[in-house]
Amino acid sequence: MSRRLTPRGEQRRGELLAYATERFATNGYHPTSVAELVDGLGVGKGVFYWYFESKEDLFLEILRTGERDLRRVQQEAMGEETDPLARMELAIRASMEWWVEHRELYVLIEFARTEASFAPGVRKGEKVALEDTRRLVQEAMDSGTIADGDASVVAQAVLGVSSILARTQLLAQGRPAREVADEVIDFCWHGLVGAPVGEAGARRSA
Amino acid sequence: MSRRLTPRGEQRRGELLAYATERFATNGYHPTSVAELVDGLGVGKGVFYWYFESKEDLFLEILRTGERDLRRVQQEAMGEETDPLARMELAIRASMEWWVEHRELYVLIEFARTEASFAPGVRKGEKVALEDTRRLVQEAMDSGTIADGDASVVAQAVLGVSSILARTQLLAQGRPAREVADEVIDFCWHGLVGAPVGEAGARRSA
DNA sequence: GGTCTACTTGACCGCTTGGTCAAGTACGGT
């Protein structure tokens, strides 16, 4: 849309984004109508189309800002750390904290991947996340910290474990971010058979 | 619906299921209308409602039969094997072969998880899969093959790695099921740091 | 007080949707 907004307008836009995020996440994108959104906020329909070009535009906006914010948080968390595995751990921990605060986004991204009109955007975002991770894995392989292999596949596996434990442990079971992050790292670092699998899933080596 | 079908009817029903699966997977559930389905098959709309109570009913049928079939294939693959880790490996390999033949189902299950009306069904199916896996992990922990920990979390992680590598390597990249299964097992067994991570991702210990 | 622009209203529109049904057709059994 790219419209100049006054502070008041900015706030309305924020209300729409927040409410739509919640409705889309709990009811689904398609079953949630624009009418439902404006009624829920007690405003006229024109308000919606003042701030967004279309329902699809709104959804893309939610997706884009979410992905951007997560990446920002991860980069910030890694800070000045130079060791690749340590960087990865920091990013994973930060991600878990982030998901707790943005739980609705999980299901929205999952949905977006299943629809032809949104999938390309999601894939682009995931490509970035994969590349970020792949680079760290490759570095760790080069320095001999972890065994050689296909860095891309390994990175994908790490993302998979993070993703599924975020969904099932963090979001569904409501377990603390800290604990879940411990478990992600524990499993990714040592697997099932490998060395020190801490009983509480909390001890790591690196 | 539970209607008695002649062989001819059975075939029509199969056509509808197959075509709908393909359309839903590539175009999305909501954007694909019943009209599009019957037009695509060149039949009248009444045909659809002769075989299915509703569009939702059709979708649930696709989901249910898919999940049932995958589980059947896994159980068959494990056969008489008794070692828990070996059973797990057999199930993972069988799953990969299965996904190649039923690639459309992946995205359908993902979508179903995001919609209030379908999510409970999916969760039930996933609970079964998790319990199957958890039991194997627990057995392996009890026998000392793998280190102690929360079997449920570890099982979930294994499912996560299988799932994401199935999606990205097998379905998106089109790599052979055999190779992808190797990589799942390699990562799950040893993680990043743990012992023998084969260069080709193909050597395992157990 | 006037004016300009950011914002808001809600009736309205064209269109599509999932679903129905009275009427017909194909076909196996006798």
Next chain:
DNA sequence: ACCGTACTTGACCAAGCGGTCAAGTAGACC
């Protein structure tokens, strides 16, 4: 040849959809 039932047709429907817009309101700045 005829009957019964499994199947097929497609016009039809109410409801809901995303989106528009002419008209109005509010508040910041002069």
